[in-house]
Amino acid sequence: MAKAAIASPWKNETERKTERALKREAVLAAAAHVFSERGYHRVSLDEVAQALNVTKPTLYYYFKNKEAMLFACVQHGLDMLEAAGSAAEGNGRTRLVAYLEGYAAVIETDFGRCAVRISDAELSEASRKKVRRIKSEIDRKIRQLVADGIADGSIASSDPKITAFALAGALNSIGQWHPRPSQPADRKLVDEYINLLMNGLAPR
Amino acid sequence: MAKAAIASPWKNETERKTERALKREAVLAAAAHVFSERGYHRVSLDEVAQALNVTKPTLYYYFKNKEAMLFACVQHGLDMLEAAGSAAEGNGRTRLVAYLEGYAAVIETDFGRCAVRISDAELSEASRKKVRRIKSEIDRKIRQLVADGIADGSIASSDPKITAFALAGALNSIGQWHPRPSQPADRKLVDEYINLLMNGLAPR
């Protein structure tokens, strides 16, 4: 496939479509950043616009309204959470730990924090429905990993359902507490966290 | 101490003070209920007033403004969390479990859910400071219990600080998920939850 040796300054339709998509993503990233940091209601679209060096009506060119923007952020975050650590191999326990680590990593991103911190009550009924679908998909996934672990003897648990809920909840709390996560410290936090969940506090 | 055989319809100053305090508490309870269920911003004071069969200005007779109401809710919730399970005796582990159970019970109340769900970014700087003080007091308390358990050999943990953070976070997530907690199911949830935290998922 021959590509133009020098990039043409003129854009064909495909390129323009791509550029529009990129701008839309930039809006989303800016929104996710402030939403996750300060919360949906406390952020005005004027602020989002300012952060991007444009004016508010421009945002409306890319999104129907503020809620659509929020929904896109949450959805993206949830999609990332669902896709976390899917490549892992091994017994239930190994795969579960891999997934939890991936999950924790996502939660440290703006989109992940949006997905975790934003209450679905902010969303319209239609959006909420979609969000719930992805959330229960994630829940199902964790539950499956726990069940696999129980089956192969690598995990002890009496109730995969509650366990899955507890695991997700515990990790989500990482996203709640401090608004500005410091990169180096968090690695240890997450490791310790997962270690606690897997091994508990009982003395050996 | 002789008490009036029949309640007098006339009130002395003390009684009036009490009545005012009761009404103030009623406002607070109504506010905590809706705040914890739907979130601070999505609740209007007109709604709170309506739930109490009064009008909005009446609320301003009992609270300076909306934020003062929120702060009172959060503070009350945090105070309850701090006081949870303080009476327990035994080794570190026993006392920790007792505290966590109390903590979980508080989180199922409106005030507890307020304390846990409301982001401190909603509050003014002054209120936030006070909130943070109580929160770190709670954190210190859990940390102490963990440390005690480590000292007496009833708990295995490499880092009381992170452990305390994880424990609180995991329990807090109970308050996040479902807006309408069903009483009977939750007991099992909480037990399972605490069991997971104490014993982990490792097979014996």
Added chain:
DNA sequence: AAACTATGTTACTTCAAAGTAGAAAAGCCG
């Protein structure tokens, strides 16, 4: 009774922020 205090109401004002109309640039194409 008259004055005072506590409690509540009606009927506003104010304000921030969402959303919009319509024009102006900028880029593309016959």
Added chain:
DNA sequence: CGGCTTTTCTACTTTGAAGTAACATAGTTT
């Protein structure tokens, strides 16, 4: 060029909810 589409802007309307002024009512005290 002159018209077409895409993108962005300026300048506005609208709205929802916080907060307030000023009055009404009733109980309390002198």
